[in-house]
Amino acid sequence: MEVAECPVCLEGFDEREAIPRVLSCGHSVCEACLLELPHRFPNTIRCPACTQLVKFHSQQGPSSLPKNIDLLRLSSSTHSPKPNPSSTIHAPHHHPTFWSPSFYSTWKDWILPHLAVSIQALPLPLFTSSTGRACFGPNLTVTLAPIFPFPRPAPSTFYFSYIAWVINCLEGMNQGAREELALILQASVRQARMCKVYGLWSDGVEGPLYMVCESQRANLSDKFGHLGDGFVAVNEGAFEFDQSRIFSFLMIGRGICEAVLALHLEGLVAGCLGLSCFSFDDLGGICVDLNEALLMGRSFVNALSAKPNEEAMCKDCFENELFVGPEVLCELLHKSSTAPDSGHSRYSIGYGSDVWSLACVLLRLLIGNALPRHSLEMKEENGGDVSASYMRWVEKVSSVLENKLGSEYLSLRQILCKCLDVNPGNRPDVVDVRKCILDMLVKAQFDFFGNLEVTIRRNSTGRCLVLGELCMLLKERSNEPTEHELQDKESNEKPNSVQDGNDKSDEEFAAGLPRGMTQIKDLRGHLDCISGLALGGGYLFSSSFDKTVQVWSLQDYSHLHTFRGHENKVMALVYVDEEEPLCISGDSGGGIFIWGIAAPFRQEPFRKWYEKKDWRYSGIHSLAVSKNHSLYTGSGDRTIKAWSLKDETLICSMTGHTSVVSTLAVCDEVLYSGSWDGTVRLWSLNDHSPLTVLGVDTPAEIKSVLSITVDRHLLVAAHENGCIKVWRNDVFLDSKALHNGAIFAMSMQGKCLFTGGWDKNVNIQELSGDDFELDVKAYGSIPCTAVATAILCSQGKLYIGYADKSIKVYL
Incomplete structure (x- = not known):
C-alpha cells in the first residue's frame, strides 16, 4: 500500500512534522507547506493538487483547518520507502497544438518578418535569383534565391498567417533538404568568407520561400567577365608579360581559394562553381555566394532534363562559365530521369570535386577565352576509363598554360593541371592550391603564412549541394504531390469522413x-x-x-x-x-x-x-x-x-x-x-x-x-x-x-x-x-x-x- 504524502514536499504525513490539514476543496497539505505557499489574494491560497482558490486565513494559520484523521491513521499503519521526488501529481495535459514546439523553436529565428524585404525586380520562376532591398538596414540590398514553393493550398476559407505559411513550407520539405538548409544558414554565420545569409522570407503565401543573402558590390563575372584574354595576354603571337596583372590574378586567386576553403570547413561541397559564385565584400575580400551557387546548380540540374547528352552539356557549361567536375556530371546524368542508362562514376564525390571547378575558375581568369572548351568530353567509357578526348583536353590546357606563362610560373601550371586529374583522389587539396599561390606572392624567405595553414580530412566527403535535396527539390515538387496533398486525397477518399457528421478529436x-x-x-x-x-x-x-x-x-x-x-x-x-x-x-x-x-x-x-x-x-x-x-x-x-x-x-x-x-x-x-x-x-x-x-x-x-x-x-x-x-x-x-x-x-x-x-x-x-x-x-x-x-x-x-x-x- 502506498503511503499518504503531501502533494508539495512529497513527505509522508505524520503527527509531528507533517500534519495533514484539509482544504475546502477536499485535498490535504502538510502544515509546513501551507505556510510556504504563496498568498496572491487576501485570505486565499491555490490548492497545489487541483489549483483551486480556497479560503485560508493567514493570521489564524494552518491550525484553523481540520486535521485529516483518516490520513494520519493510514500513515501510522503503513511504512514504505520515501517516494521519488521526480514523481508528479497530475498526468500531463496534452493540448492540441498547431506547431511542433521543437521544430518551431529551431526555425523561428531564421524567419524574417514579412515587411523586412521589398522585391525590386520580379524573378523568373524558381530558377533565377531576384534582387531586393532590406528594410532593416540603410541602403542594404540583398539577393533572393527561391528555396521551395509553398504547398498548393487546398480549397479553403482559411488563410494562414505569414509565419504559419513559412513553418508549413519548411515542414513540407523532406528531411534531407531541411538539413542542407540548416547547414547553409549556420555556416554563413560562422564563416566570414561566405556571404551572410540573413534568413528565410516570402513575398506572399502563394510565392516561393526565399533564402535572403547579402548582396556584395560585384561578383567576379561582372568585374572580369569582359577580360576575354584573361590576366595574361598574347600580342600578335609574341609573349607579353605584365607583372602587375599576374600579381592581381594571384591576389584574387588566393581569395577564391580561401572562400572555397571556408565552404569545406563547414562540410559543404558546391559541386559546380563559376565566376558569378564569388563576390567582393566591402573590404575587397572574396566571398562565396551560396545563393548563386545553389541557383547555378539548380539551373544545371534543370537543363539536364532538356539536354541529357553529355557532350552538349559540357559545351553549354563552358560557354556559360559553369564548371562541373567529371564525377559530378556523371552522377547528375545518372540521376536525370531522361538518362536512365547513364552509369555511376567509379570516383567518389567530395572536396576534390570542388578542386576541379576551382581550377577551371582560376584558368578562366588567367587565360580567358584561350581555355579550351569545345573539345571537352568527360564521359567514362567501357571499363571505367575516361575518354581519350578528355585526356587530350587536359594536355591542351597544359600546352596553353605553358605558352602563356612560360617557365617562371611552372609550379602554378603544374598544380592547376593536377587539379584537372580525372581521379579526385589524385587532385591536390584547396589548401595546396592556396599555398602555391601564397608562395608566388611571398618569397620563401619571407614566408610567414605557414602557421596559418588549415587542413581538411581527405577521407571526409562533405555534403554536395548540386547533388543535394535543395537542387532537386523544385523539380520533384513540380512533378509529385506533396505530403499534404496526399493526406488531403486520403481524407477525401475515406467513406466515413467528417463531412458525414463524425467528430474529430x-x-x-x-x-x-x-x-x-x-x-x-x-x-x-x-x-x-x-x-x-x-x-x-x-x-x-x-x-x-x-x-x-x-x-x-x-x-x-x-x-x-x-x-x-x-x-x-x-x-x-x-x-x-x-x-x-x-x-x-x-x-x-x-x-x-x-x-x-x-x-x-x-x-x-x-x-x-x-x-x-x-x-x-x-x-x-x-x-x-x-x-x-x-x-x-x-x-x-x-x-x-x-x-x-x-x-x-x-x-x-x-x-x-x-x-x-x-x-x-x-x-x-x-x-x-x-x-x-x-x-x-x-x-x-x-x-x-x-x-x-x-x-x-x-x-x-x-x-x-x-x-x-x-x-x-x-x-x-x-x-x-x-x-x-x-x-x-x-x-x-x-x-x-x-x-x-x-x-x-x-x-x-x-x-x-x-x-x-x-x-x-x-x-x-x-x-x-x-x-x-x-x-x-x-x-x-x-x-x-x-x-x-x-x-x-x-x-x-x-x-x-x-x-x-x-x-x-x-x-
Whole structure:
C-alpha cells in the first residue's frame, strides 16, 4: 500500500512534522507547506493538487483547518520507502497544438518578418535569383534565391498567417533538404568568407520561400567577365608579360581559394562553381555566394532534363562559365530521369570535386577565352576509363598554360593541371592550391603564412549541394504531390469522413489545420444577430436577438426545433449537463428560461423566472453554471447573481463591478467575471466572496471587456479595442492587439485561441510560454462576410455565429 504524502514536499504525513490539514476543496497539505505557499489574494491560497482558490486565513494559520484523521491513521499503519521526488501529481495535459514546439523553436529565428524585404525586380520562376532591398538596414540590398514553393493550398476559407505559411513550407520539405538548409544558414554565420545569409522570407503565401543573402558590390563575372584574354595576354603571337596583372590574378586567386576553403570547413561541397559564385565584400575580400551557387546548380540540374547528352552539356557549361567536375556530371546524368542508362562514376564525390571547378575558375581568369572548351568530353567509357578526348583536353590546357606563362610560373601550371586529374583522389587539396599561390606572392624567405595553414580530412566527403535535396527539390515538387496533398486525397477518399457528421478529436482538428480549413455547413434559420452558441446532448443550440433559441442536430446539422417564449433579445446561452440535461437562456428583459431537451421537445420552457429590474437595468448579458448546481447571471445593473437550479431561488448577489457584467466563466471552483468597466473579477464559489480584481487601469485607459475564456492556469480577456490580455495563475503576462476593432467572441481549446469581432475576421492564435513570458503565435485567419458575434470550438469543429443571422461550421 502506498503511503499518504503531501502533494508539495512529497513527505509522508505524520503527527509531528507533517500534519495533514484539509482544504475546502477536499485535498490535504502538510502544515509546513501551507505556510510556504504563496498568498496572491487576501485570505486565499491555490490548492497545489487541483489549483483551486480556497479560503485560508493567514493570521489564524494552518491550525484553523481540520486535521485529516483518516490520513494520519493510514500513515501510522503503513511504512514504505520515501517516494521519488521526480514523481508528479497530475498526468500531463496534452493540448492540441498547431506547431511542433521543437521544430518551431529551431526555425523561428531564421524567419524574417514579412515587411523586412521589398522585391525590386520580379524573378523568373524558381530558377533565377531576384534582387531586393532590406528594410532593416540603410541602403542594404540583398539577393533572393527561391528555396521551395509553398504547398498548393487546398480549397479553403482559411488563410494562414505569414509565419504559419513559412513553418508549413519548411515542414513540407523532406528531411534531407531541411538539413542542407540548416547547414547553409549556420555556416554563413560562422564563416566570414561566405556571404551572410540573413534568413528565410516570402513575398506572399502563394510565392516561393526565399533564402535572403547579402548582396556584395560585384561578383567576379561582372568585374572580369569582359577580360576575354584573361590576366595574361598574347600580342600578335609574341609573349607579353605584365607583372602587375599576374600579381592581381594571384591576389584574387588566393581569395577564391580561401572562400572555397571556408565552404569545406563547414562540410559543404558546391559541386559546380563559376565566376558569378564569388563576390567582393566591402573590404575587397572574396566571398562565396551560396545563393548563386545553389541557383547555378539548380539551373544545371534543370537543363539536364532538356539536354541529357553529355557532350552538349559540357559545351553549354563552358560557354556559360559553369564548371562541373567529371564525377559530378556523371552522377547528375545518372540521376536525370531522361538518362536512365547513364552509369555511376567509379570516383567518389567530395572536396576534390570542388578542386576541379576551382581550377577551371582560376584558368578562366588567367587565360580567358584561350581555355579550351569545345573539345571537352568527360564521359567514362567501357571499363571505367575516361575518354581519350578528355585526356587530350587536359594536355591542351597544359600546352596553353605553358605558352602563356612560360617557365617562371611552372609550379602554378603544374598544380592547376593536377587539379584537372580525372581521379579526385589524385587532385591536390584547396589548401595546396592556396599555398602555391601564397608562395608566388611571398618569397620563401619571407614566408610567414605557414602557421596559418588549415587542413581538411581527405577521407571526409562533405555534403554536395548540386547533388543535394535543395537542387532537386523544385523539380520533384513540380512533378509529385506533396505530403499534404496526399493526406488531403486520403481524407477525401475515406467513406466515413467528417463531412458525414463524425467528430474529430481536438488533436486531429489542430493537426489538420496545416491543410486548411473548409466551411462544411451554413446554418440559417434565425432572423437577427446570433448572440450565443452551446453544445451538448448531441445538439447545437443557438440564441439570437430574434428572441428564439434554435436546436440543430450534430449529425447532419438539420434544424430540429425552435424554443419560443422570450419577449426580449436573447443575450446569453448555456448548456447544463445533468441527469436531466437542460438549456438555459437569458434575455435583455431579465428573463431566465430553462428548456428541457429530452425528445420530443416541448414548446413551453421547463421553468422560467425574471430578475428584478429598475430604470437603470438592461437585463442579462451573460450566463455560467457551476458544478454545485448554481446558475450565475451577469447583469446590466452591474451585479452577478447566484441562483439555485433546484428551486430558482436567489442565493446571493455579488457586487463590485461598476458597469455591465458582460461575460462569465467558471473554472476550478472560481467564478471569473468581465465587465464594461475594463476589469476581470475573481469570486470564490464556496462562499461567493471576492478574491481579486485583474486589469485595473486608469480611467483614460479603460477598455470594456467583452469576452473571457479560462483554461486551468490561463485567463484571456478580450477588449473592445481589439486587444487581448493574458494572465497565468492570476499574474499578468502580456497584452496583444489581434483585431482592428472590438473582439465580440472568443473560444479556447488547449493552446489554441479563436477570436472574432468587428473587423469581420476570425483569427487563430497559439498561446505558449512559461510563467514569465507569453508567446502569441498568429496561425491564420478566416475572412468573414459579417461581424463574428459568437464562437465555439469543440469536438474537432469550429462553430461561428454572425451578425448576418447565419451560423457556419468549419472543419
